[in-house]
Amino acid sequence: MTPAPPLGSSRRPLTALATAVALVRIGAGVALGGIPRPFLRLEQPIPPGSSMTLLMRTVGIRDLAIGLGTLRAVRAGGTDDLERWIGAGLVSDALDVAAGLAAARTTGTRGVLSAAVAAPMVILDCVTLAELTRARGAVAPPED
Numbered sequence: 418m419t420p421a422p423p424l425g426s427s428r429r430p431l432t433a434l435a436t437a438v439a440l441v442r443i444g445a446g447v448a449l450g451g452i453p454r455p456f457l458r459l460e461q462p463i464p465p466g467s468s469m470t471l472l473m474r475t476v477g478i479r480d481l482a483i484g485l486g487t488l489r490a491v492r493a494g495g496t497d498d499l500e501r502w503i504g505a506g507l508v509s510d511a512l513d514v515a516a517g518l519a520a521a522r523t524t525g526t527r528g529v530l531s532a533a534v535a536a537p538m539v540i541l542d543c544v545t546l547a548e549l550t551r552a553r554g555a556v557a558p559p560e561d
Contacts, residue, residue, distance in 0.1 A: 431548045432491060435499055438545055439488035446481025450474050500549050507542035510535050
């Protein structure tokens, strides 16, 4: 198996796309992990002793970790690690959408809203992975 091509200057749109994914995740991670209460407005009043704030912080920490890993992979310039980080984010986001839709039966609008918030990231992850695949194919050596 040949190593993946580096992200060079000819890959600026891909680099910009992957950087955008990373920065959105980092921003969400800082917001959810640092100040989760505003995002819990739909859950008001939060019962005393509830773990909702902790849960929101853990979601933020997860997004921050995936975002930092993605940004590091972008800066390192290789597509293999970048593909892994974007793929991990896609799995996370797709499962968030599925969980929100599944919860809609019991939580109603809140579950649908949760899925709707994560759905754009699923699309962005898929577009980025498609671009990574296209970039790989553009520089693939001819087969013997």
